[in-house]
Amino acid sequence: MSNTGLFEHFPKISAKQWKQQIQYDLKGADYNEALVWESLEGIKVKPFYNGEDLKTALPSTSAGHSWKIAQSIFCGDAQKANAKAKEILQKGVESLLLIIPNESIDFSVLLHEIDLAKVPLHFQFQFLAIEPIQKLLAFTKGKQAKMYLNIDLIGNLAQEGNWYHNLEEDHRILANILQLANSHGVESAVSVDLALYENAGANKVQQLAYAMAHANEYLNHLATTGAIEKSFNITFKVAIGNNYFFEIAKLRALRWLWKSLTLAYDLNNDCHIWALPSKRNKTLYDYNVNMLRTTSECMSAVLGGADTVCNLPYDAIYHKDNAFGERIARNQLLLLKEEAYFQEASQISEGAYYIESLTQQFAEKALALFKQIEASGGFLAALKKGTIQQKIKESAQKEQELFDTGKIIALGTNKYPNPQDRMKDDLELYPFVKTQPRKTLVEPIIEKRLAEASEQKRLDNE
DSSP, rough: OOOOOOGGSSOOOHHHHHHHHHHTTTTTOOOOOOOOOOOTTSSSEEEOOOOGGGOOOOOOOOOOOOOOEEEEOOOOSSSHHHHHHHHHHTTOOOOOEEOOOOOOOOOOHHHHTTOOOOOOOEESSSSSOHHHHHHHHHHHHHTOOOOEEOOOHHHHHHHHOOOOOHHHHHHHHHHHHHHHHTTTOOOOOEEOOOOOHHTTTOOOOHHHHHHHHHHHHHHEEEEEEOOOOOOOOOOEEEEEEOOOHHHHHHHHHHHHHHHHHHHHHTTTOOOEHHEEEEETTTOOTTHHHHHHHHHHHHHHHHHTTOEEOOOOOOTTTOOOOOOOHHHHHHHHHHHHIIOTTTTTTTTTTTOHHHHHHHHHHHHHHHHHHHHHHTTTTTTHHHHHHHHHHHHHHHHHHHHHHHHHHSSSSOTTTOOOOOOOOOOSSTTTTTTTTHHSSSSSSSSSHHHHHHHHHHHHHHHHOO
16 A cells, blocks of 8 residues: 555645636636735735745744633732632632732732642732732742733833833832842743733734834833843733634734844743733623624634633623623633643644734734834834824724624624614513423522622622
């Protein structure tokens, strides 16, 4: 029996031959008008791709790459947050995002009986101060904790319009935090929030270019002050939208661009990508559809090479913390990882001609825009002039117009919606509960859900 491969028995078909056959099958219709469409980023998407579309070999994700299931916890009360953390860690969560609202947090209470050697910790401080970081590092010393501090001065400026204190003071505190982080082996102290740009309406090329310009402000400042370390690492917080293949390519292009940028500073460090679904396309009225959208978006995050994935509960845009919504969000990731084998398949997108081509185009277009920003004075200068805000506003308006005219349809959206459909704001969602003559197996569950919803509504009103 011959040892030759199956495909060696078939002649190779060039892209030109494929296109000729397609044009013949179109029976006179224009190829570009019928089958080629242009994205918001100006990328023309073809009906087929092959090896001729790849200009250069793209870097591959490391062979041992894996991703963690994460969940966020608001830590207004350290004891309650600790109890919640221990509970969700028993239910499949592998990493924690701890949102710290003030400086009075007691980390010994917050992290009590949590195995810091096994559970990576991501922090989101809603303030900037050195003392709480000192207390955190003192408590975790010698515990082999894997921590990400996620300090983002520029992200706060972009979102709030102000520094935490002022430019000089913020950078002084950051320098001290970096020094402490380096001496205590913190995985990453600095982060860049791309999710802010995605949720505001920036297209994918803009998100990538702004992320690089945003990160470059940190690198340039640290290099200028002589505070940059060879071990310097960064975390990118990325919001994933509903364009499945584009989002995979966006994450791959982000990692590629970061590696290219760090070479200019004589660094060769990878980045940590924290991914979560976008809030931009979530609906109030047909809220269960949000589960479809977040599932698709989490799949894109995994296949794009995210290191940590934190799902968004289906009711996150109109509810505070809700145990049922958080459970569903957590189980979506568990199903992907344990039942759909997305742990083993996280590198499956590599080598796909379409995704590789998109990755290259995103990287090239983002690099060109990044160079324009740097030539005009850098990201901070563009932010202060309002250039970044204006460009994102224009992109958001363009996307909205395409959605309003039916040229963009979100996953799960009916093209012919009923304008009378509205989310009910009372508890008359299950009228049959009152009229059912006998108890069913599901009725106690429904009654419990209604009671929880009533209690949640009462707490919200308070």
